[in-house]
Amino acid sequence: MNNARPAETVMSLDVLLNEVKVGTIVRTPGDFNAFSFDPAYRASGGHPVLSLSFRAATGGLRKDPRPVAGALPAFFANLLPEDKLREAMEKHHARAVRPGNDFDLLAALGADLPGAVRVVPSNGDIVAATAAVEGEPKARFSLAGVQMKLSVMKNTGKGGGLTVPLGDSDGQYIAKFPSTAFPGVSENEFANLALAEAIGMDVPERELVGKDQFEGIPEEFETLAEGLVLLIRRFDRADGARRIHIEDFAQVFGIYPARKYEGAAYHDIAAALNVAISPVAALEFVRRLTLSVVMGNGDMHLKNWSLIYPGDGNSPAMAPIYDVLSTVPYIPADNLALSLGGERAFKALTLPRWKAFANRARLPEPAVLKTVRETVKQIDAHWWKLPERDAVPSIVLERIDAHVRAMMPVLSD
Template sequence: MSAERTATNVQALDIFLNEHRVGTIIRTPGDFNAFSFDPAYRATGGYPILSLSFRAANGGLRKDPRPIAGALPAFFANLLPEDKLRDAMEKHHAGRVRPGNDFDLLAALGADLPGAVRALPGDGPALAPAKPTQTAPKARFSLAGVQMKLSVMKNTGKGGGLTVPLGDGDGEYIAKFPSTAFPAVSENEFANLALAEAIGMEVPERELVTRDQFDGIPEEFETMTEGRVLLLRRFDRGPGGQRIHIKDFAQVFGIPPARKYEGAAYHDIASALSIAISPLAALEFVRRLALSVIMGNGDMHLKNWSLIYPGDGNTPALAPVYDLLSTIPYLPADDLALSLGGERAFKALTSARWKAFANRAKLPEPAVLKAVAETVQAVDAHWWDLPERAVVPGAVLERIDAHVRTMTAVLVG
């Protein structure tokens, strides 16, 4: 964004998917936000694909959505950070972004959003004259979710280290910082990702790093917590800064972030995968879901499952698994984020629930039960001797192990 324009006086945002201009969001009087597709993009039938939520039953694009008061259409709202990370980003852009204003925040962060979408100031008139200003470069990345995490880059040359890109820089990694509420959450997720990889699932590259490896983090993003940081290579960024389109299932279903725990059930995700990709992709989802059940992950909501569009951006695939961790050590009474066969309680997920899930997802019962059984066997074969267990503190590991034993008996039974 040029020095003459701030997020608060931008009235139009042009939406790009890599180099393809797909549409525009206009801020109208009364703070309504209206999204419309570009006629040239509409003429293509909607390719490359922005989101399945915009596609009609006949395969073309739906009519432009109605303007929304004080909020963005769900697809774009899901590109923005939430909770503490959003608060920190709004403070970082204080004076340029009004608290709670989605359009302002998208205007400020739109050049570095998840995946290949960009939202750049368009040619609409400014709401008010803006005086030229000279300000220091700002962090302007966006990562969905509530955990304090930063898009970072590795410094090259002497000293190395990790830093937050400012101005036009792009991050290649996501750094997930420790939490005072959830001890050893970085080590917990690190071990869960290692287990997923050991049993044949696609996971991002990862490592545990220390706080002293970071430099130049703006004070708004500083946390006072101690512990190691989980560093993940971004799978939505390719060689040379290539942007790879991704979208989470809140975006796929057109559900706003506030409803990520209730807007759909797991069978809806499986059914969408079966239709958009293949039944085999849906069964891979079942395996990942079974892993989450066994390990006690109660936070696999709609935004923690994604499609990825490699290559020409027209053919979706199931994105690598992410946000794998055991929530049970911190929330002993936790249950599933979404409904599985009409149930959320872990201990209730017997074969009857998986059969109900299979029927609702229109998947063969035997194939679903086989995927669950094979995942149980794979976890039992790898978890107990997994080298990465060593990084998890004993108290946290004991609670995970107890849940694994309990759920192995439930799922095998």
Template sequence: MAKLFQAPKAIPSLDVLLNDLKVGTIVRTPGDFNAFSFDDAYRATGGFPVLSLSFRAAPGGLRKDPKPVAAALPAFFANLLPEDKLREAMEKHHAGHVRPGNDFDLLAALGADLPGAVRVLPSDGTTAVVEDASKDKPKARFSLAGVQMKLSVMKNTGKGGGLTLPMGDEQGPYIAKFPSTAFPGVSENEFANLALAAAIGMDVPERELVEKSDFERIPAEFDTLSDGKVLLVKRFDRAGGERIHIEDFAQVFGVYPSRKYEGAAYHDIASALSVAVAPMAALEFVRRLALTVITGNGDMHLKNWSVIYRGDGGKPELAPIYDVLSTVPYLPADAMALPLGGERSFKALAAPRWKAFANRAKLPEPAVLKAVVGVVERVNEHWWDLPERAVIPEKVLERIDEHVRVMTPILGTCGE
């Protein structure tokens, strides 16, 4: 039986699924309001597998359905969509079927391949058409959150290999992050910083550097027109063709993407991890924070920390670390994306700030300080001889090294 198609902008309601389990429905109401409600059968389970910690009630079970939102989606769903230039590129890619700035339209177009295990499909069983159905060239239908120009891609297994976009119902098991004209060597920068995180014992996805010439069928809307390597990262929310559910901390806290730099502080993330996962997860978060400070990464906002739901999807874990790079080579006056112990300036983050952070996160102060010192020691042990340093452009590496030399003694005060 042939599929029935309708344009995303004409779809009135969307079913929300976790893999194949229906959890609720998003309805577009008159006046451009979007209302999400949980399915009765899902509500009867108490909310398992978990869609989002933001929907969990303190005594257990699910909160009441969120209020309809004017001209926007509820925060959890808004955070599934691309932002800024990446969103503009995707809207241009689907021009004629998706109205610029319309969250519902874009979610309808991309809902078959979202971050994690969430799928959002037309309630009437039709398929959101994203190009003239008579053409044998379906549009890309994946969504990746964030602003950097990046694509969900798959490796060709046939003769010649290469990389290509997933089309139709295909899934891309890799994220390709393209070079930037504004930030030279950004792919190499992140590649080396991920290697450092792995070297000091952190959970890091597989990664490699590839050439732009390795890609096929990349639409012009997504081409950054910048020379340089492309960073290819294995998706940890995909495994063997299966979707694994994840949510970032903007979703956990019910914060819209526009407030990812101000919706919470680092101690809020640590506290949430301690309660929802385990105190040891919060201390691993502390280790990652210390690495962020030492390497000068000023972009670890709420969307760059996530939890992952493996197995039956009922219990979150701290997800692998991602979006790890040094921003100070490009923004010398950069600071932390969120407050740490009441401060954002890197150089202000000596022992007193970490003690304040520990108290606000309700974590044992000695354990926090020990975790910070441990990272300082391991970075000094591995960074200076790390083979992946060789791929970073010289001027970028010089600025990273300068920041590391300044920050290690400041964080080293945690051991005094």
């Protein structure tokens, strides 16, 4: 018996963290969406952790959030793709999902979300998006963000290759496709990730592959841009299809994706890491932030910093660094995505700004300034001889190099 049905007819979704039922999202008349915690999960004190945004200062869980009109609560809204990637996924599921409806899209994609969260119909039905109204399996993964990227799996056996998981299959990699607007963006990020690894940061496995390595990509996700694809191993997926929970800082702060560039400042992230993990984690954030400033990365917004919950899922750690690239080759007048010590312009980020940042984050000034200076020296020692530079188109590399040279004295005085 086929119990598949369109997402718009689903009224209640169970929220699972791996196999633990966390709560339920109910769609009420008037298109209000209400999330409530499961009594057993609340009795456990909220373990494993779904999000720091739901935790009370005194321990345990906050009260259930208020129903939201026409949208999902912020934590769940941040699990969905944005802009062109969202448009492509809605088109892919056109017969089951209404455009712009968050609940519909979450119901359709909820079996394969970032981290260890799964969202499935409460009554055991299968959303038509996963079984497909027309009887064919559909891609039903969700990746946050705006760039055209796909969750993919490597085929084993004769021929190999890469393909989009359909139906109940899981992707182990994220494929980030080239852009017509930003030439060489895959190679740019590839080199920046290599630099991050060279200076000792936690970086996921990655490689550059040709588009000819992919097969069976639905036409909605095809891009016209030529060039290489950046393939990154998913750090929220372990061997044996085990899922590891993650949350980005828009989720940590309860901020909707539309406000990812303005909902908080960098000192807020540092302060949260200091309390939730350790001062060492906060200083590692300073290292990563220094890398972003030196390399000219103006897109490190709230969704490009994440926590990961390894082991039993009860304690957060810093997730590996990701979405690291230089934006200044494409946007010469670009600024930081968030405020650092009250400033966003790269060349204004002198050491007094970092002192202001340290004070607002409640971190010791000497430790922050030492971290900034040491990171600048490490970048200078590795960037110029990094083998992965050879992959970056010359015009893009020249602009990155010019920015790096300009920023070195700004952060060293």
